[in-house]
Amino acid sequence: xxxxxxxxxxxxxxxxxxxxxxxxxxxxxxxxxxxxxxxxxxxxxxxxxxxxxxxxxxxxxxxxxxxxxxxxxxxxxxxxxxxxxxxxxxxxxxxxxxxxxxxxxxxxxxxxxxxxxxxxxxxxxxxxxxxxxxxxxxxxxxxxxxxxxxxxxxxxxxxxxxxxxxxxxxxxxxxxxxxxxxxxxxxxxxxxxxxxxxxxxxxxxxxxxxxxxxxxxxxxxxxxxxxxxxxxxxxxxxxxxxxxxxxxxxxxxxxxxxxxxxxxxxxxxxxxxxxxxxxxxxxxxxxxxxxxxxxxxxxxxxxxxxxxxxxxxxxxxxxxxxxxxxxxxxxxxxxxx
Ligand code: SF4
Ligand code: SF4
Numbered sequence: 305x306x307x308x309x310x311x312x313x314x315x316x317x318x319x320x321x322x323x324x325x326x327x328x329x330x331x332x333x334x335x336x337x338x339x340x341x342x343x344x345x346x347x348x349x350x351x352x353x354x355x356x357x358x359x360x361x362x363x364x365x366x367x368x369x370x371x372x373x374x375x376x377x378x379x380x381x382x383x384x385x386x387x388x389x390x391x392x393x394x395x396x397x398x399x400x401x402x403x404x405x406x407x408x409x410x411x412x413x414x415x416x417x418x419x420x421x422x423x424x425x426x427x428x429x430x431x432x433x434x435x436x437x438x439x440x441x442x443x444x445x446x447x448x449x450x451x452x453x454x455x456x457x458x459x460x461x462x463x464x465x466x467x468x469x470x471x472x473x474x475x476x477x478x479x480x481x482x483x484x485x486x487x488x489x490x491x492x493x494x495x496x497x498x499x500x501x502x503x504x505x506x507x508x509x510x511x512x513x514x515x516x517x518x519x520x521x522x523x524x525x526x527x528x529x530x531x532x533x534x535x536x537x538x539x540x541x542x543x544x545x546x547x548x549x550x551x552x553x554x555x556x557x558x559x560x561x562x563x564x565x566x567x568x569x570x571x572x573x574x575x576x577x578x579x580x581x582x583x584x585x586x587x588x589x590x591x592x593x594x595x596x597x598x599x600x601x602x603x604x605x606x607x608x609x610x611x612x613x614x615x616x617x618x619x620x621x622x623x624x625x626x627x628x629x630x631x632x633x634x635x636x637x638x639x640x641x
Contacts, residue, residue, distance in 0.1 A: 305346040306541055310519050311490030313441045313464050315375055315405060317520045319513055320538035321349035323494065325567070326526030327359040334527065335362035341528040343373055345535035351377040351467075351492075351522045352399075353410055354391050360398035371401050379408035379445060380426070383419045388426035392433045406465055407433065408443035411569070411623065414451050427462065441465060445494065447623035449476050456484045465490035470518055471498045472511050472552045473559050481517035496521035499565030499580075501587065502555065506537040507548060513541035562626055570618035570628060577607040579618055579628060586635040602639050610636035 306319040322342055327335055342350065350367075352359045360378060367374060376399055380391035395404060407430055409420055420426045433439045443465030446452045452468050466484050468477040470493035481491045493512045502508040505523075512521045525531050544552070564583040573579055582605065588598035602608070609632040618628050 305535065305538060306513075307346075307348075308519050309490075310349075310406075310492070311465060311485065312488035313406065313490050315349070315441070315490070317349040317375060318347045318538070319520055319541060320347065320509055320534055321520050321522050322347050322351060322531070323522035323524040324350060324352035324359045324363060325356055325524040326530075327352070327362055328357040330362065330526050332362050332365055336366040337528045338525060338531060339363065339366035339370075341531035341535075343370065345531060347531065347535060348373065349375045349377065349520060349522070351379075353378055354380040354395060355410060360395055364398045364400040368400055375405040376401065377406035377408065377443070378404055379410035379443075381410040383409075383416050383426050385424045385426065385429045388429035389432070392429065392438060396438060403438065403440065405440045406443050407439040407441075408445050408465070408467065410445050412444050412446050412451055412455070413448060413623075414454060417451075417454060421459070431462075441490075443467065443490070443492075445492075449480065452477050452484075453480050456480050456487065456489065460484070460487040460489055463489065465492060467492040467494050467522075469493070469495045469565065470512055470515070470521070471496050472502060472508055473498050473556050473561070473563075475515075478515065478517045485517060485519070491517060491519045493518045493521040495565050495567075496523050498559070498563065499567065500584070501559060501563050501565075504551075505533065506540070507544070507551065509534065509537045510541050510544060510548075511552060513538075514543040562631070564626060564631075565624060567623070570622045573607070573612075574615045574617055575607060575611050575613055577609065577611060577632070578605060579632070581605060582609045582632060582635050586638055589638055599639065608636065608641050609633070609639070610641040612636075 307316045308319050310317050378395040430442045441464040444455050444463050445467035496512045497508050566580040570579050585598050585602040588594050612632045614629045
């Protein structure tokens, strides 16, 4: 495993580390097997969140007795002082530790800056938790380039890490991430596999690792096999050849910018549609020559794209501004319901 320093935090992290979103679709036994694999392959940076339902709890149980082998990061979407104070306490309890290495303001949009950094804001609670030795470093995660720019340009004295989507088809944050690095902030690439939309994970992880804008990437992993797959890929993080760069260009052309990253922020759907899984099944139908399998899995979903009543509630929650209603119409047309 290649290790790199996460900006001025001084933390030495595996260049390809662990994103904990998929743990919420897992169980306690599988989480233990995932953490066993992380330990075996030296993937030492574990990122989770208060918002990932059971992820913190399952990881906490699996980390019992080996907490010191890992660096832990979590995050909360609350913006007020009392709420953040409470959430840091819950994260510590869930993760069964008295210290979390990095704690982040989760998915911070421009409109929340004044509250989060105000006198009664979440940042104050994080600064206090840091002074009390409960957390080591304070970070921010963002999905909009404007929010990322504001953090880097105006808050680099207080914020030590930034996490932002970065992959073959999403490099709109590259320039500002590079500036973040120059300012000593640690840079973390979320969604290095574009939410599972990039089939060639070796190429995808090498693309991110070769960037001078990124310190580490945290692909989401939900099984020991996925840990092994990414760890094996991480053994070779050599820069891309001319031919591979052309391959990336072709992928950009094919995928465009309107694709679901499977982050789940759009939930809950008014009529119960599992939006990312509807899109995923359509991807399988189109890309993997697994049409019959995809039709079977789609049939097993509780609610289908064709049931969308076009209320639009999900679209206001999607950080990528996807036209979910239109996209679901496409899914319904492809499957027929
Ligand atoms: S627009 Fe459709 S998919 Fe979105 S919340 Fe409403 S019913 Fe659900
Ligand atoms: S539709 Fe948007 S919010 Fe929902 S999972 Fe996909 S990218 Fe995330």
